[in-house]
Amino acid sequence: MDEHRVQYLKDLGITAWVRRERIHAKPATGATDAPHLGVNGSRENGIAVMGWSELEQAVTGCTACGLRAGCTQTVFGVGARQAEWMVIGEAPGADEDRQGEPFVGRAGQLLNSMLAAIGLQRGQVYIANILKCRPPGNRDPKPEEAALCRPFLQRQIALIRPKLILAVGRIAAQNLLNTDTPISRLRGRVHQLGGVPVVVTYHPAYLLRSPGEKRKAWTDLQFAIRTLNGGNG
Ligand code: URA
Secondary structure: OOHHHHHHHHHOOOOOOOOHHHOOOOOOOOOOOOOOOOOOHHHHHHHOOOOHHHHHHHHHOOOOOOHHHHOOOOOOOEEOOOOOEEEEEOOOOHHHHHHOOOOOOHHHHHHHHHHHHOOOOHHHOEEEEOOOOOOHHHOOOOHHHHHHHHHHHHHHHHHHOOOEEEEEOHHHHHHHHOOOOOHHHHOOOOEEEOOEEEEEEOOHHHHHHOHHHHHHHHHHHHHHHHHHOOOOO
C-alpha cells in the first residue's frame, strides 16, 4: 500500500487494507441501463435530451426556484464525464458557492480522502449535488427546490451512465431514492435508480462532527466496491 493511501486511511481513522485488484473489476450486472427520466411537462422533456454544454447553460440560467437569487453562482458538478463512480451530495455550502465547485470545503477534503482510501482520485469520479444552488444558511433543501432541480441531476446521471452512485448523507439519499427511510436503514443495501446501483453512506460533514462513525463509512465504501464488482446481488 502506498504512503498516500496509508495517510488517507489515517484521515478516516482506519487501519485497513484494500485489495487493489477488486476495485475496478467487472461492473455490477444490469448497471448500465440509462436511468428513468421524468417526463412530466415540457421543462423536464427539454432537459432530458440536452447535451453537456446545453445542460450546463440551462443550470447557469435557471431561476425556477427562489434559490438562485440568494446565491453567488450555480454549482453544476465536476469530474470525469465517463466516470464509473458518481458521488451525489446535498447542496453547495459557502465554499462551494464561492468557488462554483462541489465539495471543496472541509467536507470535500474528507470526501477526497474517502475516495483515495478506495483507490480513486477526485478527478476519476463525477461529483454533483441534489441542488445546484446554495440554500441560505445551509438549510435543508425544500421538497419543491429538490423537485425543480432534479431534472438536471437526472440528465447528468443519464449522460454519465455511472456504474455506481454513492449517495452521501441522509438528504441526498432520501431525495434520490424518494423515501423518508432513515439513513441507518438505507446503508448496507443496494438500491436502484433506473438500473444504476445506489449505495448510501454518511455525509463527510457529519463524519467531521462524529469521527467515531468513520469506521461505518469505511464499511460502506467497501460495500460499494463489492457492489460495483458485482458481489452484492
Ligand atoms: N456538502 C454537500 O452536500 N455538497 C457540497 O458540494 C458541499 C458540501
